[in-house]
Amino acid sequence: MKKQLPKRHELDVKHTWDLSHLFKSESLYHEAFDSLEKDVQTFCDTYENNLDTKEVINQALLAYQDIQASANRIAAYASLQSSTDSILEENQMRSGKAMIRYQSIYKKMAFFTNALKQKSDTLLREAAKLNQDNQYYLEDIIEQKKYTLTPDIEKTFVALSPVLNAPYMNYNRFKLADMTFPDFTVDQVTYPNSFTLFENEYEHESNTDVRRQAYETFYNKLSAYQHGFASNYYTHLQKEKIMSELRGYPSVFDYLLHDQKVTKDFMDRQIDVIMEKLAPAMRRYVTLLKEVHGLDRLTYADLKIPVDPSFEPRVSIEKSQALLVEGLAVLGEEYNELVKRAFAERWIDFPQNQGKSTGGFCSSPYGASSYILINWNGQMDEVMVLAHELGHAGHFQYANSHQSVLNTRPSMYFVEAPSTTNELIMANHLIKKAASEREKAWIQSVMISRTYYHNCVTHLLEAAFQREVYERVDQKQPLSAHILNNLKLGVLKKFWGDAVEIPDWAGLTWMRQPHYFMGLYPYTYSAGLTLGTKVSMMIEDQTIKPEDWIAVLKAGGTKKPLELARMVGVDLSTDETLTDVIAYVADMIEDVIEFHSKK
Secondary structure: OOOOOOOHHHOOHHHOOOHHHOOOOHHHHHHHHHHHHHHHHHHHHHHOOOOOOHHHHHHHHHHHHHHHHHHHHHHHHHHHHHHHOOOOHHHHHHHHHHHHHHHHHHHHHHHHHHHHHOOOHHHHHHHHHHOHHHHHHHHHHHHHHHHOOOHHHHHHHHHOHHHHOHHHHHHHHHHHHHOOEEEEEEOOEEEEEOHHHHHHOHHHOOOHHHHHHHHHHHHHHHHOOHHHHHHHHHHHHHHHHHHHHHOOOOOHHHHHHHHHOOOHHHHHHHHHHHHHHOHHHHHHHHHHHHHHHOOOOOEHHHOOOOOOHHHOOEOOHHHHHHHHHHHHHHHOHHHHHHHHHHHHOOOEEOOOOOOOOOOOEEEOOOOOOOEEEOOOOOEOHHHHHHHHHHHHHHHHHHHHHHOOHHHOOOOOOOOOHHHHHHHHHHHHHHHHHOOOHHHHHHHHHHHHHHHHHHHHHHHHHHHHHHHHHHHHHHOOOOOOHHHHHHHHHHHHHHHHHHHOEOOHHHHHHHHHOHHHHOOOOOHHHHHHHHHHHHHHHHHHOOOOOHHHHHHHHHHOOOOOHHHHHHOOOOOOOOOHHHHHHHHHHHHHHHHHHHHHHOO
8 A cells, every 4th residue: 555645844854955055044035035125126216217328228237137136046935845845834825925025026127128128229239239148138128029018018917917827826726735636446455646646656557457546536536627727727828819919929829939939830840740750659669568568458547657667676865866976977077066966965855745746847046056856756767857857957057157147048949958968868878887688678668658758748749739729729719628628639649549548538638737837838848858869869979078068058048949959060940850869769669679579
């Protein structure tokens, strides 16, 4: 029988992250918030209605950067605590109070970007010449001017932001605080269920009866909430469509892709080429699962089981550190020191607990440590997950230390490349260390079932679903739970074909991901992995030096995604890199199939 998750206060603190790197006490957090509000007021008194020269614009931008950096750290302190325990009333109150105070700050500061957008392009370009750090920001302002409304309207949007962003907050509250899942029984053994247990354990459970029963009870509970979730999601979609129209974008796709600095054909290519060329290889892979596990049939509940579950090595948190330090050493001594600091300074929150966010993420507030949330299950594949999140940490530690706070974040199209590069470097290192052909095949199967499945199947199918949804949004067609379920079901069936039985309840899978409240984010996982795969291969065969890749990380958001890729000689403007990566994955699948056919 699986144990109930512990409560947050029951955990071993040494395996949790240390937020004292942000603020050593709650009182210092409140003092910083008070100081931020004073700085904001001073900024407003100094620069409102006084941005008429290139010199003053640059002075204002320097003060603005200080405010943004402080606000970034303060916001992280509140949100990170909620992400590890959304049930605790203290965390809910802290986040709620912070939101109210930030709302006041945003309203006051709204004048700044609005005022800059009212200035002539000539003045903004003259100001940009005075300070390279400010140049990129001002160039973005000039681009945004095409879609900017009057200052009063822009200020109104800021004032309404808590309401406009409410669907995402509602989703997380429903999912992490309100939803509870019934226990289920298999062979007279009772098992608890939850979002965290389901996604971290039951999806990969080798016992077929337990796994399939977990799926059915989990999805049955989801179905009870589908209409409320659909209404909440549709509210979010309507907001995006209305905003796209108000700002004058040709479509909601153009609106959502604007900040990614790519056009819709980049998204379409990721979806269409993978749906056409990767799907056949993945069908061969899951057919192997059916044969290896002796399943009567292959269903949606069987897709994430391991090929060789009896070989799955266990690894301690301490052992993971040694593996990561060794595996990522190829990126250089400086990068390796960063990996060591992540453990020594407790940047990582390992344990599972009640109320903790599912999955994993990395937050890197400007001028502070990075913070990595994972749900450690003690299996070797978690080392790759941790390598992935350390890739985000390394990226933004470099960007934060070499760029101003306004220039650290690259396009979302690029942001998953550093993380997946790390993940694959780590996997390749483990393959080279493999003591047997079985261990090598196991690591390859993990790369297929976790790295590529996660990014190029799970998230890619989210993207395909999103595209269907937004096409209907653009056509102003209504959406309901029934329509959303059928759209998701259609995407799943198209990808898996006759190889997998897709039950109707699988259409509810759209309810599981918060990504749908983050714009056109899901397809960027496969885009990042495409570049990450190519870069890891180039580092492996020494086509590029590690320092060439580090230079890309240091560039932060000062270049567009295609320009960042060109820094290491990769051209993302054609299908070639993507088709090369799919061929690489297909070959790996054939290697795993060949190994198991000999057993």
